[in-house]
Each structure stands twice: as structure tokens, then as C-alpha cells.
Amino acid sequence: MDIWKWSLDVDKELIHQGNYRLAHLMRMLPHHTVEENHSQVDAMVPEALALARAIKNPWIEVFIRHWNLQSRAVHRYEVTDMLPEAVNLLEFAHREETRDCPQSVCVVQDIDICYGLADGPGYVEERLAVAKETLDKIDTSWACFTCISGEYASALLDGKRYEEALSFLEQQTQALLLANKHNKRFSIRDAWVETLINLQRYEEAYAFNQESYSHNGGGESSQIEKDLDKARISAYLGRYDDAKPALPEFEKIIKSLQHCLHWAEATRLLVDAGIISNDWHLNAKFQQMSDQLSHNGVIREAFTMILWQAELALKRGHPNTATRCCDRAQALIPRLRQPLDAPQLLEEMRADIAKAQQRRENEPSWSDKRGLLTTLEEPYQVLEQLGDDPEINLDSLEEARKRWPESEELVIFTAEAYEKLAESQYGLEILSEFLETYPDSPGAVSQYGLLLFNHGQREALQNFASAQLKRNLSEQVHYSCHILLASQSEKDGEFELAKPHLYALLETEPDDITARKKLAKMERQTGNLEAALQHLDLLVEMSEKTGNYDWDRMVVATLLEEWDKVRHSAERVGFEDIPTEGSIEQEMGLCRIQFREADGESVTYYAMRTGPVTARIVEIASPSHSQHYDDTVVFEPVKLNEPKEGDEEASPDNQYPLYASIQETKTGGYTSYILDGVHPGNENWLGLKNALKGLGCECQVQSGKRYQLHLDDDSEPLLGVYAYIAVPENQALQEVADLLATTTQNYAHPLIWPDMVEKRGDKEELERQRGIEQEYGL
Structure with missing residues (x-):
């Protein structure tokens, strides 16, 4: 069964029926998934599902939900959220009206992957059974033959049945050869490479991976995985000059968790070879990966990652970091379907830590460091001794906190050190404990709230700050809480909730420019233009320098037709020959204006700039878009491009400044x-x-x-x-x-x-x- 031929036939049928948008979404969902453009997938899926259900086509619904699972579970490892969806889709895909859908077989892969991610070794037998049942029903003519084969081999590998995995892959490859589809063996490249690595047949693994580069497919995600395997295998072979350049940047890895474990494995090998620095920056990366994996329900990989992190910490001489790793690993064991060897591995790591702690206690340098701390008389002297490495600093800070538990500065610096190591949970814990004893500490309150804010703990932040406001604490503490609550509400887009806190800040500090700027913005966004203009008038009055206040003021004043204020700010920022009375209507040159259509699409049209923040649209839109010809608009006076006026090599569209439309003030009709x-x-x-x-x-x-x-x-x-x-x-x-x-x-x-x-x-x-x-x- 050719799934892609089916999807092409569906595409033609949808276009013939006039369902152009659904056809477009079906084409783009697989593309954005394999290219790691997951924000686009998230934006498309709800619309695509609604359109599929509107035309009562359950086969298309299976297709859409499968690719949503591929994006969220397979690529982003969102197992906790998506395992119930995978189970639900498996049932849906095997109903009477959907069981013949070509994409229904692929749903088996989705459920197999989710179980494998949650606890691969713990679900080996179940995964083998599900995959075998499907393989018995299909042959090489099915596109999912290689997908399900890969999942079967992956389960064997998680069961440490490496020779059996090799025999199975050879059998499936032979079947592809007999079907004249030998190149399709690269569709199970991941399983082949992993099997050969586990059998320590590194040269064969390297050759297979290199050959796969010439067979494109799989998009950005596949390319990253090939590069990672090149880095891993080269490191195992001792070819470090090849390994390090092949290792993808961490920023690419953390966006899509499916690559984390292999990146960590390659990095460990390069650290052992002295090619990559084993420092606190690396610890923070491992911490980020393990935290996200455990949060997403990928428990076995998170456990493995944390033990590797502990191992690296011991190698650089930081048993305290390793101990914290073990505590987090311990908490994961109950979440595994089967503990298997996890308790033993953890016990062995704790034994290694105990030995390292003993060795450090016997080191003269460690004794000298402790001795120095006892000679200091004030907490600030400890802070003066700190360097740039937060992991080293933590040892001093934690010792100092035992001596000065009441020091707000020490607890804040300690929390900041944990944050740099991406271990924010420890920073939150010590700040919470400190505030229970010393609640009237504005710096600690701000730091605690900021950590909650930065890590998306919205409800905890609101409960904490609101509770502090009800207590009889200092004005400084209440000021900090108003800032925190205003910031959270602004982040959530709940401007009406944010405004009272900002006004409270101005009551305490009328010259608080940041609070007034935010209020001006929020009053404008909530339609209270008069109030927004009052704030902007004050900001302009308070500032001798011209700048954003004037531009924002011109926008609001134009919407209110307060032309004298527009003129005042226009002259301040350098506009000349502005009419001295009435509205401003001049020809100031061509620009382009960007509009947002109802479906979220951005469209851009040429316009004649008629004032500091106004333009008249001079380009006719197509009949399929909203018409703006001869409309007058107020635009956001921030360029969305870098125009290259007079540059003959620049594209015509980039020769003029581009602005976003705010509001139409006159409709062309x-x-x-x-x-x-x-x-x-x-x-x-x-x-x-x-x-x-x-x-x-x-x-x-x-x-x-x-x-x-x-x-x-x-x-x-x-x-x-x-x-x-x-x-x-x-x-x-x-x-x-x-x-x-x-x-x-x-x-x-x-x-x-x-x-x-x-x-x-x-x-x-x-x-x-x-x-x-x-x-x-x-």
C-alpha cells in the first residue's frame, strides 16, 4: 500500500472539491514535522482537524493526528501528554470506518514509539508483540514496512538482544532487495547504526552511515541524526578530528529532544578524550536535557542522562553536584515501568561519590578553603572571594550559609549559582526556606518570584505574590510583588489584571518610567487611548531625549486626531515642513504595509506614506484577500526589514521600509x-x-x-x-x-x-x- 500515492490522490480530490486550505495543510504537516518546524505544526493541527471533521472524512483525521504524534512524540518526546492520544488514536484508526485507511498502520508505530520512549527496556515484550502483529499483515509494498521494522529492531536493542537485532535487520533488508527496493534499507538506518555500535562493529557502522548521506530524505531531523552518528562512531574509533566538527550545536539539540541522548553520548566520549571541556557549562546542558526528558515522561533516557551527568561531575571534582544528580535519579525509579538494573546503577554511582567525597576531605586544598571561610567576619567577604564558576562558588556559598543563615545576600547569590547550573529547583527550595523565616526580605522575594516567572510556574507565582501582598510586610516587599504580578499578567496577555499592579507601583514611585511605559502600552492595547496618551505625554515631558516615547505618542495621538501632539513629537524626532494646523496629509515616499489576515496569513502591500505614522495603500489586493486599496492606516513605526534603497541588486520588495498595520482610519471601499x-x-x-x-x-x-x-x-x-x-x-x-x-x-x-x-x-x-x-x- 503506497501511503504517499493515497495522500496525493486525496490532495487532488480536495482541490477538485474546493477544499484548498485542507489540501495545503495536509501537504505541509509532514514537511514541517521532518524539518523540525514544530511551531508551525502546532498552529496547523487544530485547523486541519476542524476542516477534516467538517467534511466528515475520518481517514484524513487519522493522517493529521498521526503527523501530530510524529511531531510531538517522536521528535519532541512529549510522551506524558501524547501517550493517551496515541492509545486513543489506535482505537480510532481501527474502527470500521477507518481500518482500511493506509495511514492506520502507521498508528501502530506511534504507540510503539511512545512506549519505547516512556521506558524502552521496560516495555520490550509489549513493543515486540505489537510490531510483530503488524509486520505479519504487511509486506515490502507498504511504506510503513521499514518504519515498523525499525521499531521491532529498536525493541530488541532495548532488550540487549543485539545479535537477534542484527539477524532481523539482515532478514528485512533481504526482503527489500528481493522486492527491488534495496535503497529502502536506509529508512531503517537508525536501527542498523545502533545495532552495529552496540556490537562494537564501528567501521561497518561508520560506512553504513556515510553511505546514507547520499540518500536524502527525512529533512533536517534526519540530517542531525546522521551527523550525530558520525560524531559518535568517529569518537568510538578515536577519530576525534572527524567527531568534533560533526557534533551539532546544542541549540539545535535542545529544540527537539529526540537527539539528546546521542548528543550526550558523543559529548561524553569527546570529554574523555580531552576534546571538549568538562565544565559547569556542560553540566547545565545535561541538566536542561534531563529535566526536559523527565518532564516529558521519557523516564529511562532521563535516568541515563542524569547518571552520565553525575559521572562527569565526579571527573571534574564536584561530588556535591553528583549527589544532587543521584537524588533526582532516585526520584525517577518509581516512574519506570520496570526498574531492571536502575537501582544497581544508582547504588554504584553513590558508592563512587562516597569515595570521591572521602578523597576530597583528605585534600589539603579543600581543608585550606574551609579554613579560610572561618576567618571571614562578614557575608560580603565571602562574596568578594567568589569567581566566575558557579559550581565552585556553590561549595563556598553553602558553607557560608550554615554560618550566616540570616544573610539575604548569601541566599540570593546561592540561588543565582544554582540557576546558572540550570538547577533552579534547588534555588527555589532554599529561597522558600529562607522566606519562611525571614519573610520581610524584598531581594529574596524578587529572586524567588523571578525564578518562578522564568520557569513558567504561573500559578505558584500568583499564589506566592498575592499572599505576600496580604501580609503586613514592608513597602519594598509589596513593591516587588506588584512588579511580579504585573509581569506575569503581561506575559499572559491579561492586561486588565496587570494594570492595577502597575498603577500601584506609580502610587509608590510616580517617576517609575518602566511602569508608566507598560501602562501606556496596555492602555493602548485595551482601547483606552486617552489614558495611554496621558502616560505618553508625561513620558515625553520627563525625557529630554527623543525616541520611542515620541513615536508611540504619535501613534496614539493620530488615532485620537490630536494633531498638535503629533506635530510636537514629529518635530522632536526630526520631521520638517509639517503642516502647522489640522491633520497631516503629505506624500513622504513609498513604503510597504503588512496586514494580518483572518486566517493568520501575513500579506503586504505598497503604500504612500502620508504622515509620521500613517500611509495610504496604493496596491490592489487579489480577490482572494481582504481589500485594502486606498485605505488609510496607522502603522507601527518600527521597520520590519532593512530596506536597501537604491540598491539595484536588492529585491524590489526590500527597497522600501516595511511596517505593520495597526488600524485603518479610513476605508477605501x-x-x-x-x-x-x-x-x-x-x-x-x-x-x-x-x-x-x-x-x-x-x-x-x-x-x-x-x-x-x-x-x-x-x-x-x-x-x-x-x-x-x-x-x-x-x-x-x-x-x-x-x-x-x-x-x-x-x-x-x-x-x-x-x-x-x-x-x-x-x-x-x-x-x-x-x-x-x-x-x-x-
Whole structure:
């Protein structure tokens, strides 16, 4: 069963039915998934599901939900959230109305992967059974033959049945060879490479991986995995000059958790070889990966990652870091389906830590360091001794906190050190304990709230700050809490909840510029323009320098038609020759304005800038988009591009500044229609445009010299013209159609305007124009 042929047939059928958006979404979901563009997938799935359900097509629903699982579970490892969805989809995909859908078999892979991610070794037998049941029903003609084969081999590897995995892969590869699909063996590249690595057949693994580079497919995700395997295998072979350049940047890895374990494995090997520094920065990376894995329910990999992190900590002489790793690993064991060897591995690591602690206690340098701390008389002296390495600093800070438990500075610096190591949970713990004893500590309150804010603990932050405001604490503590609550509400887009806290800040500190700036922005976004302008007036008055306050003020003042204030700020930022009274309406040069359509798509049109923050749209939109021709808009005066005016090599669209539209202040009132056909010659075309202008219409050509038409295969090419006509909404459409018919009737070749004819309901004329469309291939 060719799944991709089925999806292509569905695409054609949807287009034929007029379901263009759903067809587009079905094409793009797999693309964005394999290219690691997961934010686009998240944006598309709800819309695609709604459209599939609207046309009552459960097969398409299976397709969409499968690719959502591929993005969220397979690539991003969101097992906790997606395992219930995988189970639900498996049931849905095997109902009477969906079991024959080609994509239904792939759902077996989704559930197999979810179990493998949750605890691969703990679910070995279940995964083998599910995969075998499916493999018994399909053959090499199915695209999912290699996918399910890969999952079966992966389960064998998790069961440490390496030789059995090799035999199975050889069997499946032979089947592909007999089916004349030998290159499809690269679709199970991951399993092949992993099997050969586990058998320590590194040269074979390297050769197979290198050969796979010449077989494209899988997008960005596949490329990252191949590079990681090159780095891993090269490191095992001792070819470090090849290994390090092949290792992808960490920023790529952390975006898609599926690559984390292999990146960590390659990194460990390079650390052991002295190629990569084993420092606190590396510890923070391992911490980030293990935290996200455990949060997402990928428990076995998180456990392995944490033990590797502990091992690296011991190698750089930090048993305290290793101890914290073991505590986190201990908490994961109950979440494994089967503990297997996890308790033993943890026990062995704790034994290694105990030995390292004993060795450190016997080191003179450690004794000297402790002795130095006892000679210091004040906490600030400890802070003066700190260096740039937070892991080293923690040893001193934790010892100092035992001596000065009441020191707010020490607890804040300790929490910051944990944060740098990506171990924020420890920072939160010590701050919470400190505030229980010393609640009237504004610095600690701010630091605790900031950690909650930065790590998305919204409810905890709101509960904490709100509780502090109800207590009889200092004005400084309440000030900090208002800042925290305002920031959280702003982040959530709940501006009405944020505003009271910002006003409370201004009551305490009227010159708080940050609070006033935020209030001006929020009052504007919630439609309270007068209040926003009052804040901006004060900000301009408080600031001798010109800048953003003036631009924001011009936006709001323009919307309110407070032209004197627009003039005042315009002159402050350098505009000259501004009219001294009334509204500002000048021609200040071309720009481009970006609009956001109802479906979220961005569209851009040329405009004439008419004021500091206003423009009139001069480009006609296509009939399929909202029409903005001759609209006057207020725009956000921040350039969305870097215009290259006068640069002949720059694209035409990038020769003018681009701004985002805020609001239309005057609607042009036009509707656009298509005009299509053979170009009638410059003289006739100019006459037609002038005739249309007589009715208040505008006509703009969209095509260029490459638009060539043919009456038949042997005829000479004819220059075509494809244009938009903007018709005023108060202009009778019949009159425009009659003008077009009269003006073009003697042209050598006809022009057509079918959407205008269709809107008028003239079926006979529409049929005639459709015939011309077919004849000329328009």
C-alpha cells in the first residue's frame, strides 16, 4: 500500500472539491514535522482537524493526528501528554470506518514509539508483540514496512538482544532487495547504526552511515541524526578530528529532544578524550536535557542522562553536584515501568561519590578553603572571594550559609549559582526556606518570584505574590510583588489584571518610567487611548531625549486626531515642513504595509506614506484577500526589514521600509476583480485604463513578460496580461462590465473578467468567458 500515492490522490480530490486550505495543510504537516518546524505544526493541527471533521472524512483525521504524534512524540518526546492520544488514536484508526485507511498502520508505530520512549527496556515484550502483529499483515509494498521494522529492531536493542537485532535487520533488508527496493534499507538506518555500535562493529557502522548521506530524505531531523552518528562512531574509533566538527550545536539539540541522548553520548566520549571541556557549562546542558526528558515522561533516557551527568561531575571534582544528580535519579525509579538494573546503577554511582567525597576531605586544598571561610567576619567577604564558576562558588556559598543563615545576600547569590547550573529547583527550595523565616526580605522575594516567572510556574507565582501582598510586610516587599504580578499578567496577555499592579507601583514611585511605559502600552492595547496618551505625554515631558516615547505618542495621538501632539513629537524626532494646523496629509515616499489576515496569513502591500505614522495603500489586493486599496492606516513605526534603497541588486520588495498595520482610519471601499487575456497593445491598454478611471476604477497589471499564451501547440506565443481591477463599492458592477465589453470588443484577441460576470449572475456570459479561458490556456 503506497501511503504517499493515497495522500496525493486525496490532495487532488480536495482541490477538485474546493477544499484548498485542507489540501495545503495536509501537504505541509509532514514537511514541517521532518524539518523540525514544530511551531508551525502546532498552529496547523487544530485547523486541519476542524476542516477534516467538517467534511466528515475520518481517514484524513487519522493522517493529521498521526503527523501530530510524529511531531510531538517522536521528535519532541512529549510522551506524558501524547501517550493517551496515541492509545486513543489506535482505537480510532481501527474502527470500521477507518481500518482500511493506509495511514492506520502507521498508528501502530506511534504507540510503539511512545512506549519505547516512556521506558524502552521496560516495555520490550509489549513493543515486540505489537510490531510483530503488524509486520505479519504487511509486506515490502507498504511504506510503513521499514518504519515498523525499525521499531521491532529498536525493541530488541532495548532488550540487549543485539545479535537477534542484527539477524532481523539482515532478514528485512533481504526482503527489500528481493522486492527491488534495496535503497529502502536506509529508512531503517537508525536501527542498523545502533545495532552495529552496540556490537562494537564501528567501521561497518561508520560506512553504513556515510553511505546514507547520499540518500536524502527525512529533512533536517534526519540530517542531525546522521551527523550525530558520525560524531559518535568517529569518537568510538578515536577519530576525534572527524567527531568534533560533526557534533551539532546544542541549540539545535535542545529544540527537539529526540537527539539528546546521542548528543550526550558523543559529548561524553569527546570529554574523555580531552576534546571538549568538562565544565559547569556542560553540566547545565545535561541538566536542561534531563529535566526536559523527565518532564516529558521519557523516564529511562532521563535516568541515563542524569547518571552520565553525575559521572562527569565526579571527573571534574564536584561530588556535591553528583549527589544532587543521584537524588533526582532516585526520584525517577518509581516512574519506570520496570526498574531492571536502575537501582544497581544508582547504588554504584553513590558508592563512587562516597569515595570521591572521602578523597576530597583528605585534600589539603579543600581543608585550606574551609579554613579560610572561618576567618571571614562578614557575608560580603565571602562574596568578594567568589569567581566566575558557579559550581565552585556553590561549595563556598553553602558553607557560608550554615554560618550566616540570616544573610539575604548569601541566599540570593546561592540561588543565582544554582540557576546558572540550570538547577533552579534547588534555588527555589532554599529561597522558600529562607522566606519562611525571614519573610520581610524584598531581594529574596524578587529572586524567588523571578525564578518562578522564568520557569513558567504561573500559578505558584500568583499564589506566592498575592499572599505576600496580604501580609503586613514592608513597602519594598509589596513593591516587588506588584512588579511580579504585573509581569506575569503581561506575559499572559491579561492586561486588565496587570494594570492595577502597575498603577500601584506609580502610587509608590510616580517617576517609575518602566511602569508608566507598560501602562501606556496596555492602555493602548485595551482601547483606552486617552489614558495611554496621558502616560505618553508625561513620558515625553520627563525625557529630554527623543525616541520611542515620541513615536508611540504619535501613534496614539493620530488615532485620537490630536494633531498638535503629533506635530510636537514629529518635530522632536526630526520631521520638517509639517503642516502647522489640522491633520497631516503629505506624500513622504513609498513604503510597504503588512496586514494580518483572518486566517493568520501575513500579506503586504505598497503604500504612500502620508504622515509620521500613517500611509495610504496604493496596491490592489487579489480577490482572494481582504481589500485594502486606498485605505488609510496607522502603522507601527518600527521597520520590519532593512530596506536597501537604491540598491539595484536588492529585491524590489526590500527597497522600501516595511511596517505593520495597526488600524485603518479610513476605508477605501473597493472590491477587486481579475482581468485576463492577451495584451491588447500599449495604446489600447492605456485607453482601457483611462476608461475605467472614468468610473472611479483602478487597474494594475500583475503579470510580466514571462506571461506567454498559445492558441495551440504550433502557434506563436502571445504576450498575456493579468491584472486586478479595483471597483468602488458604490459603482454599479453592470456599468463596469458593459464598459469592458464595449471597449474590448474590437481587440484582436478577447479579454475576460469571469469573477465579475459570476458575481452578476450572467451564466451565459460566464460560459462564453470560460470557453475563452480554455482556448487560450489562461
